[in-house]
Amino acid sequence: MRYERQILMPDHDYPIAKGLKLILSVIGVLCFKDWKVSYSGPTCILIRRGAIDSSTAETHRQDLIKYLHHDKMRDYFWSNNRIKPVLVVFSDGGPDEAPRNEKVLQAAVKSFKMLDLDAMFVCTNAPHQSARNPVERRMATLSRDLCGLIIPHDVCGTHLDAQGRTIDTVLEKKNFEAAGRILAEVWDRTVINGFEVIAQYVPPASTAASESTEANDVLWRDRHILQSKYCLQVVKCQDESCCSPMISRLRLYLEDGFLPAPVMFRHGLYGLEAFKPCPNDYYCPSVIPELQKLICPVCKKYFFRKASLTKHGKIHKNLATIFELAEEEIETEVVSSIDEGGVQIIEDMEA
Ligand SMILES: [Zn+2]
Ligand SMILES: [Zn+2]
Known part of the structure; x- marks a missing residue:
């Protein structure tokens, strides 16, 4: 039997109303296995509401800091009662994550100073290669767990009018929170390659990014930052009046701490x-x-x-x-x- 019927499917699932979507920030931790970086590790997901929150370099920074301090992450990120001194982040090349962007640089310098790191590297793939980002491998499992799941937008009653405009902001907040918590509950039970997924709904908070004074100082930038198109490096200098001595043995492998x-x-x-x-x-x-x-x-x-x-x-x-x-x-x-x-x-x- 042969069917000659055109199958029509939308490329995207458009939301019922503008901003009626949940925004995810997914962090995939890569654990060492046999002294090599593997593709596996726990996954951390933060869920935000699209109507108000957005995905920016500052929200990514806040998410990273939040999970670095999460109790369940201590085995992975902590050593000798402090966060491990070298942090490597592979990101997508979007404007909120690309290491060449000034906002990403500002956020990286803030994390570098706040965590007292020896070095922080933010890298991305060349254009059209973001599928090679290790976190992408986890998306199939995360998507699978959403199959057949419809998250209602009006758990607490509709907050929209007939044209899809918000008429009740208090109710909207409650609906987003309810939807976000349903999603977090589903993914919280997910296990990827033997590692747990920690998902959490984040209520809207201030995500206004303040600029880093160090990153705006030309001399400081010159000594501590090396920025190229696909890689951003922030490294402690060797002047003890400026930076505390390195805790890691990074300079045993990289002469000045920067990737050559x-x-x-x-x-x-x-x-x-x-x-x-x-x-x-x-x-x-x-x-x-x-x-x-x-x-x-x-x-x-x-x-x-x-x-x-x-x-x-x-x-x-x-x-x-x-x-x-x-x-x-x-x-x-x-x-x-x-x-x-x-x-x-x-x-x-x-x-
Ligand atoms: Zn010069
Ligand atoms: Zn310094």
Whole structure:
């Protein structure tokens, strides 16, 4: 038998009224197994109401802090009576999470200072690769548990008029809370790969983000932050009048605490030889044409944004003269850069 019938399904389930949705913030903890980072660990979910709350860098920061201090998370995040000093966050590349965004940087610096971390790394995948974010693997299980579940929007009576407009804000608050708690109850019973899921409804609270004074200080930024297109690094400096000594042994593995930029290798007489150090975003095709203009001509530090480079430039003496000279140097350098096997080689990257 053959049916020739067009199947019509909406791409999205549109809410009955604007903002009538629950917003989730999902944090997947990755545990170590056999000295390697695994894909498994507990999952923490915070549920907010869409009518008032939104998903911002500040709400993500608050969620992270909340779960880092959660009793059930102590085995994973705590050691020697304090939060482990190195925190690595893999996020999606949305505007509220992308490490290149200023708001995300401000939030990261606030967490770094508040938790007295040795280092904090916020990384994301390149565009169209967010499915590789480890937390995405847990979404199938979370979605499965919602199959056949209809959460009523009017548990305590409808708060909407015939056009879907809110007419009773008190009732709306109660309805959202009831719906959020139903969802939290369902996921609280979920187990993913042997690890528990902790879900919680968060009543609306102030999510106004105050700016970090440290992150706005050009000199502090310069010493503690390395921001590239897909990775943000905030690391303690070695000046004890500025930062307390590191608790972890991070500098045993990373000389200055920062993840190193890529280094080009070539086959030499004795096998692979380190050839040229490259700027952090060297492997981002969209950045390559602008790369030379984003490197500080004085200290060779790379900035993924011209505005950051200009701010950074202010800490060098005789800025105007140096930059004028450097602009000329850059132009000659770009023209004279060697092309070997289709790979552009950046000269003079050594600091
Ligand atoms: Zn410092
Ligand atoms: Zn510089």
